[in-house]
Amino acid sequence: MSETVTATVRNAAKAVILHEGRILLQRAHWDGRECYFLPGGGQHPGETLGAAVHREVYEETGLGVTVERLLWLREYVGANHGGAPADHRVEAIFLCRPEGDPGRLGGHAEDDVQTGLEWVKLEEVPSLDLLPNGLRNPIADLAHGYSPTRYLGDIA
Template identity: 60%
Template sequence: MNEPITPVIRTSAKAVVIHDGRVLLQRAAWEGQDCYFLPGGGQNPGEPLDETVRREVHEETGLTVRVDRMLWLREYIGAHHQNAATEAGTHRIETIFACTPTSDPHQLGGHHQDDLQTGLEWVPLDKVTTLNLLPHALRQPIAALASTTPPADYLGDVA
């Protein structure tokens, strides 16, 4: 009989970096598909989430950013989604922040990019819904930033 899997909770911070009506996205090759992700990553013990997002954005993109506000809180509990058999031990909690570049937004190139990352791209906000941006649940809320400032929101357990 298999032992039940106890998920390990991983906290992270992601950035919605906006400049001139465009959002900065990482291009990636993941599980055989070309896709996009928000820059950001895992929180270190003792590190506040706003410091996490600044550090991760700098590592992955080369940009320094100002953290403006929290936009959304997202969870992903692997056992509840499509790949439940292989991701039963996954439980991620992501805080997603609105950020503004404080360094030259045209000088991109991080010193510690994610293994899956294939590039960086400034994408017009009105084009985000047409992309394979993962998780898909973020496409519409990010695109809506072109016309409104939403209240901070809990997005729930979304893939």
């Protein structure tokens, strides 16, 4: 008899933190490769998505942020991308501005895969191994002032 998989949907909040034409990214070693992620993480029960992104960014980077607006809504359905059938995530990605000194970085609860933090020029983002890959171009478009709020769909 095959095992029944119970799927759950995990909500998360991610941050696009901009300062002087750069974006703050987490460097990481994940799945045997060096790559980048947006800071942020899972929403706790009873927590708003705005509060979740503020908390997660502070834990991972040491920066307080001002949440300006929702940029994008992204889903990931693992079964559609060769991943675990029970892996279904919904991520709200917010445009944020740093509070305080953006040069003072260092969170107290970094992700296990995180190897550092880096301010990257927006124009350089398409050439990075940024995960999910589907965020590279929308992030780079921010350099040209193009940033409509939109649903990105199920992207890996």
